[in-house]
Amino acid sequence: xxxxxxxxPLLLASCETxxxxxxxxxxxxxVLRKSRPNNQVAADPATxxxxxxxxxxxxxxxRFASGQLSLPGDESYGKYADLGRKHVVxxxxxxxxFSLTPKTWSYPAVGEMDYRGYFREQDSVPIxxxxxxxxxxxxxxxxxxxxxxxWFHDPVLNTFVNYPDIDLAETIFHExxxxxxxxxGDTVFNESLANVVAEEGVKRWLRHQxxxxxxxxxxxxxxxxxxxxxxxxxxxxSLEALYASSHPEPVKxxxxxxxxxxxxxxxxxxxxxxxxxxLESWLVEDINNGHIVSLNIYADKMxxxxxxxxxxxxxxxxxxxxxxxxxxxxx
Numbered sequence: 001x002x003x004x005x006x007x008x009p010l011l012l013a014s015c016e017t018x019x020x021x022x023x024x025x026x027x028x029x030x031v032l033r034k035s036r037p038n039n040q041v042a043a044d045p046a047t048x049x050x051x052x053x054x055x056x057x058x059x060x061x062x063r064f065a066s067g068q069l070s071l072p073g074d075e076s077y078g079k080y081a082d083l084g085r086k087h088v089v090x091x092x093x094x095x096x097x098f099s100l101t102p103k104t105w106s107y108p109a110v111g112e113m114d115y116r117g118y119f120r121e122q123d124s125v126p127i128x129x130x131x132x133x134x135x136x137x138x139x140x141x142x143x144x145x146x147x148x149x150x151w152f153h154d155p156v157l158n159t160f161v162n163y164p165d166i167d168l169a170e171t172i173f174h175e176x177x178x179x180x181x182x183x184x185g186d187t188v189f190n191e192s193l194a195n196v197v198a199e200e201g202v203k204r205w206l207r208h209q210x211x212x213x214x215x216x217x218x219x220x221x222x223x224x225x226x227x228x229x230x231x232x233x234x235x236x237x238s239l240e241a242l243y244a245s246s247h248p249e250p251v252k253x254x255x256x257x258x259x260x261x262x263x264x265x266x267x268x269x270x271x272x273x274x275x276x277x278x279l280e281s282w283l284v285e286d287i288n289n290g291h292i293v294s295l296n297i298y299a300d301k302m303x304x305x306x307x308x309x310x311x312x313x314x315x316x317x318x319x320x321x322x323x324x325x326x327x328x329x330x331x
Contacts, residue, residue, distance in 0.1 A: 001091070001117075001146040001175070001191075016127075020116070027089070027119025028152070035079040035155040054161045054168070055080060061169045061205070068208065069201050070316045071176040072150075079155040087142030088159045089117040090124040093297075094136040095289035098243045098252055100236060102293040103136060110149070111185025114297055117143070139290030145171050147178035166202060166218060173201035181324050192301035193323055197316075200309060224274055229299045231270065235263040236292055260287045301328055 038055045041047055058077055065073030093115050094103040102114040118124040121142070128138045144159040160171050177194035199222060206215040238259045242252055267282045285291070308326060312318040 001089075001143050019123075020118075023119055023123050024117075028148070030083065030119070031081055031088070031155065031157070032152065034081040034083060036081070037079050038077075038156065041080045051080075051161065055156065057165050057168060058156050058161070058172070061165075061172050064169075064205050064208065065173060065176055065201070068204060069173065069176075069197070070180070070320060071173065071197075071201070072179050073172075073176060075150070076147075076154045076176060076179065077156050077172060078153060080157075080161065081155045082158040084158070086159065087121075087144055088157055089119055089143050089146060090121045091141055091143050091294075092116045092118070092124050092128055092131070093139045093141070093290045093294040094128075094131045095293045097135050097137055097289070098249070098256070100240060100243070100289055100292055100296070102297070103131070109151075110182075112187075113185075114187040114293065117146070137288035137290045139288065139294050141294060145175055147175040149182055150179050166206070166214065169205050170198045170202050174198035181320055183324075187297050188300050189328060191298045193305050195298055196302050196305040196309065200314075200316075224270070224278075227270060228267075228279075229295065231263060231266045232292065232295050232299075235259055235266075236296065239289070239292070263287060304328055 038059065042052045042055050062073035062077050065071040067073075095101060096103075104112040104114055105116050106112050116124075116127065118127075124140050128140050131138045145157065146154075148154055154175065160168065163171060174194045174197070177197040178190060180197075181190075181193060183189045202218060203215060206212075206218060239256065242255050242259065245252070247255070264283060264287060267279045271277075271279050271283070304326070305323065308322055309316075309319050312322060
């Protein structure tokens with residue numbers, strides 16, 4: 001996740017834009033103000049043993065990122081901030097009722113992006129409401145981590161520090177990837193690349209530590225993740241064909257509801273096969289184009305980057321150089 005926070009809001013005209021950048025600057029300043037070096041937090045008698053343990057894990061992950069993955073692990077996550085809330089930002093995704101083309105917003109520092117992020121959940125409510133009134137399908141989701149692309153040394157946050165260490169490593173590797181390679185105005189490129197690096201990084205990290213059983217379990221998790229995205233992809237193809245058709249809107253609306261109902265049924269079947277309690281939110285939320293768009297952003301170009309990594313024989317230095325120049329075709 002990338003959040004644009006560094007442009008000067010006073011150069012922009014609309015009141016809505018001024019409000020957006022005002023909350024963004026305020027939110028980033030809060031993160032910086034509450035950040036303390038990890039070693040100071042660990043030495044504080046008020047710090048819980050659990051947090052000390054997690055910060056020690058972060059230090060090991062940072063070192064591995066720098067030493068083994070060609071990522072800038074020595075430039076981020078050296079500080080810790082407790083924001084006192086569940087998520088660091090709430091992100092708005094939107095697409096028209098009969099389209100999977102995401103609404104984009106333009107940011108001076110990073111170009112167009114397919115989402116809008118707010119540090120306070122209540123600030124996302126008005127824009128989400130206006131978009132719905134304008135006929136958009138909207139999804140608002142809480143996000144636990146983001147990258148400022150090197151404009152600041154991003155800290156560890158309470159929103160993700162207590163993740164199991166595999167998820168913690170995956171999150172850190174993902175966000176550091178944005179700092180390593182970033183393509184202006186191409187959200188899908190940036191997030192798909194970061195996902196591939198994060199997954200490959202976790203596999204190497206577990207193998208390096210000799211945690212082979214956990215590696216096998218993680219690889220099984222990735223298989224399930226691909227199955228999930230495959231169901232999303234099949235529904236996306238059905239929806240794109242429907243939206244491109246000449247059917248009248250009432251028919252499209254009815255068929256759209258049927259496609260999304262089948263998608264939910266497929267999630268129930270995945271959950272039955274996998275066992276456990278996964279996919280809960282997808283079984284209760286009213287799935288719409290905004291949800292599909294939010295997932296496509298993170299996965300659509302992953303196969304291209306996986307192929308590139310294989311072509312580089314796993315050499316991450318070479319991979320990053322070629323990825324920066326890689327031209328990807330549209331969906």
